[in-house]
Amino acid sequence: MPTFKKGVPITTTPPAGGAIEVTVTPTTLIPSGVHHFQLVVEDDSGNQSDPVVATVTVKDTIKPTAIITAPTQVQPGQTFVLDGTKSSDVAPGVVAKWIWTMVD
Ligand SMILES: [Ca+2]
Numbered sequence: 712m713p714t715f716k717k718g719v720p721i722t723t724t725p726p727a728g729g730a731i732e733v734t735v736t737p738t739t740l741i742p743s744g745v746h747h748f749q750l751v752v753e754d755d756s757g758n759q760s761d762p763v764v765a766t767v768t769v770k771d772t773i774k775p776t777a778i779i780t781a782p783t784q785v786q787p788g789q790t791f792v793l794d795g796t797k798s799s800d801v802a803p804g805v806v807a808k809w810i811w812t813m814v815d
Contacts, residue, residue: 714739715748740803743769775800 713721714734723731733748735741746767752760778797785791795809 715741737803741769743771771800771804773801773804775804775806 713731714736715721721731723729733741746769748765748767749762750765751762776799777795778799780794780797782791793811795806795811798806798809800806
């Protein structure tokens with residue numbers, strides 16, 4: 712369950728070392744954006760391969776949920792509040808913008 716730090720190699724060995732989980736927790740988030748992971752393998756004689764690099768884009772593609780709370784009826788001339796504060800996104804995403812439109 713390694714936590715990757717930029718520029719710090721993590722060495723794994725057989726039998727399970729051929730694949731590695733990139734563990735992310737709320738305190739060790741990999742920020743959104745394009746990241747590169749490099750692999751060099753070494754044989755049992757100490758010869759090292761040329762490096763290969765994988766490009767991984769971290770991107771939130773999950774839609775937030777809009778929730779509107781409003782009075783169902785108001786008197787003419789009365790101001791009222793449309794409340795969108797119960798809207799949410801799946802963490803670590805947050806609602807960043809409320810876009811209000813009177814439709815009809
Ligand atoms: Ca989201």
